[in-house]
Amino acid sequence: MRYTGAPERRAELLRMLAAEGYLASADAAERMGVSEMTVRRDLQRLSDAGRVRRVAGGATLAGAALPFERRTAVDASFKRLVVEAAAAELEGADVVALDAGTTVAAMTALVRARTVVTHSLPVVTALAGRRPDALICAGGEYQSDTRAFAGPIAEAALRSVRTQVAVLSATAITADGLWGTSTLDAAIKRVLAEQADRVVVVADGAKIGGSAPVRIMDVERADVLVTDSRADTAVLDGIRARGVAVRIAG
Numbered sequence: 001m002r003y004t005g006a007p008e009r010r011a012e013l014l015r016m017l018a019a020e021g022y023l024a025s026a027d028a029a030e031r032m033g034v035s036e037m038t039v040r041r042d043l044q045r046l047s048d049a050g051r052v053r054r055v056a057g058g059a060t061l062a063g064a065a066l067p068f069e070r071r072t073a074v075d076a077s078f079k080r081l082v083v084e085a086a087a088a089e090l091e092g093a094d095v096v097a098l099d100a101g102t103t104v105a106a107m108t109a110l111v112r113a114r115t116v117v118t119h120s121l122p123v124v125t126a127l128a129g130r131r132p133d134a135l136i137c138a139g140g141e142y143q144s145d146t147r148a149f150a151g152p153i154a155e156a157a158l159r160s161v162r163t164q165v166a167v168l169s170a171t172a173i174t175a176d177g178l179w180g181t182s183t184l185d186a187a188i189k190r191v192l193a194e195q196a197d198r199v200v201v202v203a204d205g206a207k208i209g210g211s212a213p214v215r216i217m218d219v220e221r222a223d224v225l226v227t228d229s230r231a232d233t234a235v236l237d238g239i240r241a242r243g244v245a246v247r248i249a250g
Helices: 006-020 025-034 036-048 068-073 078-090 123-128 152-159 182-194 233-241
Strands: 023-025 051-056 057-062 095-099 117-119 135-137 142-143 148-150 163-168 170-173 176-182 196-202 215-216 226-227 243-250
Touching: 006 023, 006 025, 006 036, 006 051, 006 057, 023 025, 025 036, 025 057, 036 051, 036 057, 078 163, 078 196, 078 226, 078 243, 095 233, 117 123, 123 135, 142 182, 148 152, 152 182, 152 243, 170 233, 176 182, 182 196, 182 215, 226 233, 233 243
Parallel strands: 095 117, 095 163, 117 135, 163 196, 196 226, 226 243
Antiparallel strands: 023 057, 051 057, 142 148, 170 176, 176 215
């Protein structure tokens, strides 16, 4: 069925979201027989009305967290390009911190550091089989949405370790900041940045210029931003103006 009327399209988008939890714009466009731009406009209208929450590549129902597995699959091909480019930024570093983002988790096979510090369970699981010389995991309050530990216990543990490079992610990145959805996760990222000599931020292009409710840190706290060719060039120019080196993968 082709949906030509806006009310019918938006009602169908809400129905699909209620049934599936997450909806990719490209998938919705194909299923409804309309352009992806039309779906994006409809989702933005629904977001403005407080009915849905926009996330990279699509939307969830307002108040619903995007499951870790779904976030891993979103824009997977672009994430691969980003992590391959970001791995080059770790060359020569013996002690590296990895946060709990899905893009960061995808880097584990490319990390060659002798010591890895993390609070992410997927990172620990991936690296345990590879047995780096030292794998340091901060425990604390387990967060099912990020598959990671957070809270005061985790923060205290991470403050006891100094790293050469911290690899961080964010839900959205603008010219004035990194943004996320969890205050606990944001606090952990700040600790990782404070304890690192150098901060590398990885983000697929769909996150550049996006929005999220929780401020993580000023964008200039990053030394390098690694993204892909879809990133908004105007936003990237603003980020460069803050002294951040920008690498475009692909």
